[in-house]
Amino acid sequence: DHDYFKKINVPFDRPLPLVGNLLGIVLQKESIVEITTRNYYKYKDYKVYGFFNFLQPSFMITDPELIKKITIKDFDHFLNHIEAFEIDRLFSRTVFAMRDKKWRDMRTTLSPIFTSSKMKIMFGLLGEQSNDFVKFMHEQVESGKNLNVEVAEIFSRYTADAISTAALGFKGESVRNEKCEAYTILKLMQNNFNGSLGALKFLLAFTLPKVYKFFDIQLVGKEVNDFFKRIVIDEINLREKKNFYRPDMIQLLLQARKGQLKNEEINENDLSNFSAHTEFDVSLKNEKMSHFEDLDWIAQGFVMFGAGFDTSTDLLQIICYELSFNKNIQNDLIAEIDKIDAVETISYETLHKMKFLDMVVSETLRKWPPAGQLDRCCNKEYKLDLENGKSVIIEKGKNVFLPVYQIHHDPDYYTEPEKFNPYRFSDENKENLVPGTFLPFGIGPRACLASRFALMSVKLILVKILNDFKIEPCEKTPAKLTYQANINFKFNEKIFLNFIPRSK
Ligand code: HEM
Numbered sequence: 001d002h003d004y005f006k007k008i009n010v011p012f013d014r015p016l017p018l019v020g021n022l023l024g025i026v027l028q029k030e031s032i033v034e035i036t037t038r039n040y041y042k043y044k045d046y047k048v049y050g051f052f053n054f055l056q057p058s059f060m061i062t063d064p065e066l067i068k069k070i071t072i073k074d075f076d077h078f079l080n081h082i083e084a085f086e087i088d089r090l091f092s093r094t095v096f097a098m099r100d101k102k103w104r105d106m107r108t109t110l111s112p113i114f115t116s117s118k119m120k121i122m123f124g125l126l127g128e129q130s131n132d133f134v135k136f137m138h139e140q141v142e143s144g145k146n147l148n149v150e151v152a153e154i155f156s157r158y159t160a161d162a163i164s165t166a167a168l169g170f171k172g173e174s175v176r177n178e179k180c181e182a183y184t185i186l187k188l189m190q191n192n193f194n195g196s197l198g199a200l201k202f203l204l205a206f207t208l209p210k211v212y213k214f215f216d217i218q219l220v221g222k223e224v225n226d227f228f229k230r231i232v233i234d235e236i237n238l239r240e241k242k243n244f245y246r247p248d249m250i251q252l253l254l255q256a257r258k259g260q261l262k263n264e265e266i267n268e269n270d271l272s273n274f275s276a277h278t279e280f281d282v283s284l285k286n287e288k289m290s291h292f293e294d295l296d297w298i299a300q301g302f303v304m305f306g307a308g309f310d311t312s313t314d315l316l317q318i319i320c321y322e323l324s325f326n327k328n329i330q331n332d333l334i335a336e337i338d339k340i341d342a343v344e345t346i347s348y349e350t351l352h353k354m355k356f357l358d359m360v361v362s363e364t365l366r367k368w369p370p371a372g373q374l375d376r377c378c379n380k381e382y383k384l385d386l387e388n389g390k391s392v393i394i395e396k397g398k399n400v401f402l403p404v405y406q407i408h409h410d411p412d413y414y415t416e417p418e419k420f421n422p423y424r425f426s427d428e429n430k431e432n433l434v435p436g437t438f439l440p441f442g443i444g445p446r447a448c449l450a451s452r453f454a455l456m457s458v459k460l461i462l463v464k465i466l467n468d469f470k471i472e473p474c475e476k477t478p479a480k481l482t483y484q485a486n487i488n489f490k491f492n493e494k495i496f497l498n499f500i501p502r503s504k
Pocket residue numbers: 095096097107167303304305307308309311312315369370371374375440441442443444445446447448449450451453454455
């Protein structure tokens with residue numbers, strides 16, 4: 001219905017048949033960043049505009065106040081992600097794709113796993129893994145290899161190990177052995193989602209969901225399914241039988257499954273963790289908890305890997321990229337690190353007291369948000385109040401998108417937005433940030449479940465690398481980064497950087 005937005009007085013661009021307003025994506029000519037940026041500025045004064053996500057009329061909400069309203073205050077109208085995420089039997093059971101009461105119950109069950117008190121327990125496991133990574137870098141240098149490397153490649157192996165050890169209950173070995181099982185599975189998963197066949201399946205799920213369902217197409221392969229069954233269910237059973245304890249997420253999942261976990265926060269008031277998300281209580285009081293099956297728990301193991309792998313790797317590589325070009329900032333960060341005695345055994349508190357580190361990470365997440373767009377599906381009709389008494393009705397079932405990347409680059413909120421400037425997040429300046437304009441981990445009760453974990457693991461490895469190495473651009477370092485012409489927020493360019501041992 002091409003007149004959909006005209007009838008409800010919402011500005012929009014005329015769509016084309018089938019592809020809607022996403023011709024540039026289908027022809028692989030434009031990235032989602034380019035398409036959204038154009039309309040963001042064109043329609044910014046209206047606070048909301050319409051576009052056709054293939055056949056579906058959808059809303060883009062550009063105003064931070066409205067974004068806060070729908071994601072926090074009136075959250076119960078926009079509880080879920082869009083339905084296209086129910087694209088696979090395993091994936092649809094992850095807390096990311098679950099809907100309504102099931103989601104509330106699963107989120108309530110899992111959230112104690114990611115509180116600061118539990119992060120502190122997991123910190124020890126990450127310490128070992130990160131020391132091992134730095135040792136591996138030194139070994140490379142000692143064996144005469146230079147460290148002129150493609151950073152996503154080595155960092156993805158570190159991230160795999162960090163998630164393996166902390167989330168999945170076994171010590172990772174991806175850094176030293178890229179043929180190991182966990183890394184192979186991760187690569188398969190990446191391919192299931194981002195490969196050309198995966199992209200085609202997503203496209204079909206968006207454009208012709210009935211056809212997708214009819215042919216019972218799945219996204220996740222059998223090897224991946226079997227792997228997670230083994231590491232989650234078999235491992236939980238084994239631990240119960242043998243009374244074996246390891247301070248990782250599998251242990252917490254085991255307790256969470258029995259409803260034995262409590263929400264304990266440690267006092268974080270004097271810690272610097274600006275981007276971390278604060279959990280909301282989404283439980284329905286006086287209602288019985290949903291029953292979850294083995295497959296639901298397997299899916300949560302899967303999502304820890306799936307949601308954390310690319311995002312954390314991207315963040316890590318892009319911080320290093322920015323630091324390589326911004327020498328002064330890198331030196332200031334190194335100066336902060338050099339104030340710490342024994343970086344190898346740095347504590348959770350000390351890491352989270354590093355103010356400049358926190359500023360650098362926040363600024364990277366602003367300039368290069370790994371998830372540059374958020375989505376919600378309206379599950380209860382909603383009256384979106386605009387100014388001057390005007391309003392728009394969003395019907396049940398319609399999708400709403402939030403332009404994170406564009407807000408993070410809007411000069412109204414961030415002066416000289418293309419400049420990498422961590423001082424935007426200094427104690428004085430962060431007071432002046434406009435609420436609702438910093439969204440790297442999403443916003444509201446549906447935001448990232450594991451922001452604390454992601455921030456902790458990225459900060460830790462960064463501190464350990466910079467304690468021993470300087471990061472410099474090399475011949476193959478791209479001068480500029482451009483986004484791929486699809487919806488994935490991935491770069492066309494591979495980032496190569498040079499790690500040079502520091503003489504101390
Ligand atoms: C730098 C790394 C990461 C970034 C930038 C990131 C970002 C995000 C974003 C933007 C969302 C959607 C939020 C929304 O719609 O409001 C999300 C959801 C989620 N993330 Fe992360 N994430 C990261 C790392 C991780 C890690 C390491 C894990 C797991 C170990 C994880 C688990 C999840 C889960 C389970 C959800 C779905 C939550 C729900 O729907 O209830 N993420 N993340």
